[in-house]
Amino acid sequence: MFRFLLVLxxxxxxxxxxxxxxxxxxxxMTAGIEQFREGNYPLAREHxxxxxxxxxxxxxxxxxxxxICYKTGDYAAARDHFSTLLNGDNQALARYNxxxxxxxxxxxxxxxDWFGQAAATDAPDTVxxxxxxxxxxxxxxxxxxxxxxxxxxxxYISAGLGYDSNMxxxxxxxxxxxxxxxxxxxxxxxxxxxxxxxxRLVWDGVLYGxxxxxxxxxxxxxxxxxxxALQAVNLWELGIRAGGSRAWLDSDELETRAGLALLARxxxxxxxxxxxxxxxxxxxxxxxxxxxxxxxxxxxxxFEARGERTIERWFLEGFYRWESNSRDNFSQEGYVxxxxxxxxxxxxxxxxxLRPDLLVGAESALRHSRYDSPHQWLEQDVLVERRRKDTxxxxxxxxxxxxxxxxxxxxxxxxxxxxxxxDWYDYDRHTLTVSLEGVF
Numbered sequence: 376m377f378r379f380l381l382v383l384x385x386x387x388x389x390x391x392x393x394x395x396x397x398x399x400x401x402x403x404m405t406a407g408i409e410q411f412r413e414g415n416y417p418l419a420r421e422h423x424x425x426x427x428x429x430x431x432x433x434x435x436x437x438x439x440x441x442x443i444c445y446k447t448g449d450y451a452a453a454r455d456h457f458s459t460l461l462n463g464d465n466q467a468l469a470r471y472n473x474x475x476x477x478x479x480x481x482x483x484x485x486x487x488d489w490f491g492q493a494a495a496t497d498a499p500d501t502v503x504x505x506x507x508x509x510x511x512x513x514x515x516x517x518x519x520x521x522x523x524x525x526x527x528x529x530x531y532i533s534a535g536l537g538y539d540s541n542m543x544x545x546x547x548x549x550x551x552x553x554x555x556x557x558x559x560x561x562x563x564x565x566x567x568x569x570x571x572x573x574x575r576l577v578w579d580g581v582l583y584g585x586x587x588x589x590x591x592x593x594x595x596x597x598x599x600x601x602x603x604a605l606q607a608v609n610l611w612e613l614g615i616r617a618g619g620s621r622a623w624l625d626s627d628e629l630e631t632r633a634g635l636a637l638l639a640r641x642x643x644x645x646x647x648x649x650x651x652x653x654x655x656x657x658x659x660x661x662x663x664x665x666x667x668x669x670x671x672x673x674x675x676x677x678f679e680a681r682g683e684r685t686i687e688r689w690f691l692e693g694f695y696r697w698e699s700n701s702r703d704n705f706s707q708e709g710y711v712x713x714x715x716x717x718x719x720x721x722x723x724x725x726x727x728x729l730r731p732d733l734l735v736g737a738e739s740a741l742r743h744s745r746y747d748s749p750h751q752w753l754e755q756d757v758l759v760e761r762r763r764k765d766t767x768x769x770x771x772x773x774x775x776x777x778x779x780x781x782x783x784x785x786x787x788x789x790x791x792x793x794x795x796x797x798d799w800y801d802y803d804r805h806t807l808t809v810s811l812e813g814v815f
Contacts, residue, residue, distance in 0.1 A: 400431035407439065416447050434463050441472060450480040467498035471506050478509075479609075481573065487513055527567035535559045535785075535810030542593045544793075546801045555589040559808070577603045596623040603638070614638040616658075623665075630671045634660030644682070652683040662702070670714050673702035693723040704748060709758060711751035716744045722769070732777040740769040750797060764796040782813045 407422030420443045426436055441456035453476045460469035474489030490513070493506035536558055543551040565579035583597040601618030619633040636658035644653040656679045664671030676699045684691045698718040705712040722740030729735055744765040751760050771789040778784065789806045 398429070398431075400426045400429035403429065404431060404436060404439075407443075411439070411443065416443055419443055420447065434460055434465060438465065438469075441476075445472070445476055445479070448479075450476050467493050467495070467502045471502050471509075474506070474509060478513075483513060483516070483572070529565050529567075530815045531561070531563040531813070532815075533559075533561040533785075533810050533812040535808050537806060537808035537810075539587070539804070539806050541802055541804040542587055542590050544791075544802045544804060546799055547803065549799070552802075553590060555587040557585055557587045559583070559585040559810075573607045575605050577605065579603070592625050594625050597621070605638070610643045611639060611641045614640075627667060628665030629668055630665060631663045632660045632675070634658060634675070636677075650682040650684055654681045655679070664703075670703050670705035670712070673700065673715065675700050688728055690726045691723065694721070696720045696722075701747070709751065709753055711749075713746040713748045713750055713763065715747040716763075716765075717747065718742055718744045726773075734773075734775040736773040736775070738769075738771040738773070742767045742769070761797060763800065765793055765800060766795075767791060767793040781815060782811065785810050785812055 403422045403426035407419045407426065410416075410419035410422060420440070423436060423440045423443060427440065437456045437459045441453045441460075444450070444453035444456060454473060457469045457472045457476065460466060463469075470489050471493035474486045474493060477483070477486035477489060487510065490506045490509045494503050494510060496503075498506070536556070538554065538556050540554040541552055542555055543549075543553070545551045561581070561583050563579065563581045565577055567575060567577045569575045579601050581597070581599040583595075583599075585595045587593055597620060599618065599620035601616055603614050603616040605612050605614035614637070616636040616638060617634075618636075619631070621631045622629040636656055638654070638656055640652070640654040642652040644650040656677065658677040660675045662671055662673055662675050678697045679694060681692060681694045696718070698716075698720075700715040700717070702715045705714060720740055720742035722738065724736060724738040726734055726736040742765075744763075744767070746763040749760045749762040751758060753759070769789065769791050771787065773785065773787045775786075776784045785808075787806075787808050787810075789808075791802075791804045791806075793800065793802050795801050
């Protein structure tokens, strides 16, 4: 904030000087200041550069050009303009701004040198204080970088018991519409390594298992492993992730996946005033069905966007997710089932802390699905062909109680209702889970 006060103060002085100068250069300077105040930086730069071309090569103009170039990301030009002021009356301020330019350009060592010169004892008090603050911030970042240079380990485990009212996800009255108690286990871990100043690597793995008390045919197991490379770019963290997973249904191999994802995450969403942070993911995977599940062979694609917002004590997170599948169909004696849906889903989650150790939350999601090819079946010896379209509503409630800094108890209720264009895909499903979770 102090830095912008300095910038505006110098601009105001320059404007007063140019207002009394009835020349084209002075008029261009004044126009540039007006555009700067309105936030139109590209046009302000045009006016300032025109004033410079007309011969008004003053310290104020050079300073204003340096500020504009810095704001528009042209760090080389900003460095050139500020460097012209190193031998003038504002040399301490010029050194401070050259430090800001070096910092924004990813050169922290040079930034530290410039801030050190700007913090000299003969520098103006305000500039010296700002420079000392920047040096302190750099020291904290260096300490954090050194700590991250070793492997950062994190683990998570969850053991839960619950009840599922409709294991198979089928219509009411269907012979498969049965409920059962279940037990589930999730174990996850990650290793992070700061490879360079901007790049870090993360390896992570997940093991998931769900066993039903009645109906082992629906028991599920998943094993997943991934490696992610992340780079800090200004206020964003960009990354690429490679990974694979294998899933089992009961003891049968269901499918194996391998793919890549592009990631982007920031805590300052430019242009999204209502958001505190946002993230994006674009992914593609090759899927191979296990023995007896060859219909699942094909590709899977994903685009997901998430946004976060904190309002007073509420934490809100919303998302949009698009999924597309290009799989082989299941076909047998005139009976054809498409397993290639395209999903569009939106959802929101709200969490509120009743106490520091007790959180409550609610979630809601709506998904529309359309299958690429029609289903076919025989109905009274007549071949029926119909494209499947589903709309699924999901509602959930959650309470989370922290036993200590490491362990918590979670109680979660989830309701799903699916309305399909093909009646035997309609269903209602309630799931209640109580789990003990730990982080270490």
